[in-house]
Amino acid sequence: MPEDNAVLKREERRAAEAVDAGRLFALLADLIAIESVANRETPAQERVAAEMRAIGLETDVWEIDFERLRRHPAYTADVERHEGLGVVGSMGRGEGRTLILNGHVDVVPAGEVERWTHPPFELTKRDGRLFGRGVVDMKGQVCGALAAARALRDAGIELDGALRIQSVIGEEDGGSGTLATIERGHTGDGAIVVEPTEFVIAPAQAGALSFRLTVPGLAAHGAMREEGVDPVEKFIPIFQRLRALEADRNRDVADPLFRGEALPYALTMGRLRAGIWPSTVAESLVIEGRYGVAPGEDLAGAQRALEDAVAEATGGDAWLRDHPPTVEWVGAQFAPARTDTSDPVVGTLAGAVRSLGGTEPRVGGVRYGADMRLLVNHGHVPTVLFGPGDVREAHRPDESILAADLVELARILAVTAIRFCRTEAD
Numbered sequence: 165m166p167e168d169n170a171v172l173k174r175e176e177r178r179a180a181e182a183v184d185a186g187r188l189f190a191l192l193a194d195l196i197a198i199e200s201v202a203n204r205e206t207p208a209q210e211r212v213a214a215e216m217r218a219i220g221l222e223t224d225v226w227e228i229d230f231e232r233l234r235r236h237p238a239y240t241a242d243v244e245r246h247e248g249l250g251v252v253g254s255m256g257r258g259e260g261r262t263l264i265l266n267g268h269v270d271v272v273p274a275g276e277v278e279r280w281t282h283p284p285f286e287l288t289k290r291d292g293r294l295f296g297r298g299v300v301d302m303k304g305q306v307c308g309a310l311a312a313a314r315a316l317r318d319a320g321i322e323l324d325g326a327l328r329i330q331s332v333i334g335e336e337d338g339g340s341g342t343l344a345t346i347e348r349g350h351t352g353d354g355a356i357v358v359e360p361t362e363f364v365i366a367p368a369q370a371g372a373l374s375f376r377l378t379v380p381g382l383a384a385h386g387a388m389r390e391e392g393v394d395p396v397e398k399f400i401p402i403f404q405r406l407r408a409l410e411a412d413r414n415r416d417v418a419d420p421l422f423r424g425e426a427l428p429y430a431l432t433m434g435r436l437r438a439g440i441w442p443s444t445v446a447e448s449l450v451i452e453g454r455y456g457v458a459p460g461e462d463l464a465g466a467q468r469a470l471e472d473a474v475a476e477a478t479g480g481d482a483w484l485r486d487h488p489p490t491v492e493w494v495g496a497q498f499a500p501a502r503t504d505t506s507d508p509v510v511g512t513l514a515g516a517v518r519s520l521g522g523t524e525p526r527v528g529g530v531r532y533g534a535d536m537r538l539l540v541n542h543g544h545v546p547t548v549l550f551g552p553g554d555v556r557e558a559h560r561p562d563e564s565i566l567a568a569d570l571v572e573l574a575r576i577l578a579v580t581a582i583r584f585c586r587t588e589a590d
Contacts (some may be wrong), residue, residue, distance in 0.1 A: 254329075381398065
């Protein structure tokens with residue numbers, strides 16, 4: 165932060181300079197050491213709640229009622245959920261606008277540990293970068309949000325409105341933690357989900373619908389292959405038609421927030437299963453994947469487009485006409501979401517970035533699903549995604565982020581909170 169930056173008001177500068185990098189990294193080390201995969205996030209949530217209380221935040225901690233939550237129309241999950249805590253910390257007088265900072269503590273599994281250069285559940289610092297599962301997605305950013313709150317307290321700044329930090333679980337498998345937090349009543353006038361956007365302000369996110377495609381075959385002894393029907397062979401024209409569908413849906417994208425993206429609405433077939441024995445023609449082929457959808461797109465219409473593409477690809481095959489493939493919409497269904505770029509949360513955040521760094525932040529959309537959709541579509545909270553780090557570092561060995569970027573995030577969030585959480589008269 166430039167020392168002679170006159171754009172910052174005195175209290176904003178005081179808050180930005182009060183960010184405690186050492187405390188931020190110590191908390192992050194504690195959280196990285198907790199293997200908070202699905203249904204095992206409680207120790208991480210308890211550590212976050214303890215930090216909130218140490219800062220002096222009014223802290224709400226509750227057991228999520230998953231039996232009740234599963235009945236909500238927006239509930240979706242890739243795993244069976246049975247336990248977990250909601251955690252929200254608040255500060256401020258509550259007389260002005262309320263700003264939410266939302267981040268998740270759950271992480272995807274580390275996978276094959278031997279592929280990591282550093283231990284996945286131990287924070288390692290090397291050449292200015294931090295390594296460990298969750299440093300970029302997104303325990304690092306959660307720690308940045310808490311560091312912003314601590315800086316406001318240490319600088320002696322009381323917000324006119326309220327700052328609420330939502331630490332949530334279950335984001336990776338469907339967003340149950342954020343949905344539970346909204347249902348608890350924790351909403352506001354604007355929200356920042358601290359996703360790794362490389363400091364791009366993202367007021368739009370694409371959606372991602374999970375599907376299962378089953379292609380029937382006919383089992384036969386491998387030595388009599390011609391007496392069976394190979395579903396792998398039958399899948400080839402379906403695969404080609406789905407690739408054509410993806411190309412059509414990503415051609416000439418008009419949305420300015422996604423213009424220039426090579427493949428904003430990707431159709432990925434990530435898991436394929438077929439057969440029970442090497443010398444047996446498979447009885448069926450099952451494909452599971454994700455289907456990218458655009459903000460504002462009719463989801464039922466998008467689903468019909470995929471179903472119609474499968475039917476079109478199989479219409480000329482006698483076997484598949486009599487034994488048609490099935491498409492099921494199962495697992496996590498991430499709807500898209502959008503916030504108007506003229507909303508105060510967008511402008512206030514952009515102004516804070518400019519004041520601290522002197523550069524104009526880029527505004528664009530992201531192609532992946534996130535909890536923003538729940539805050540916008542069900543909490544009715546104008547929301548953006550914003551944070552340091554590259555999403556390409558997530559879900560892979562040697563996940564990493566620049567240490568200095570987490571400190572800069574805390575400074576930006578502190579200044580944004582001061583500016584956003586004001587009374588209307590201000």
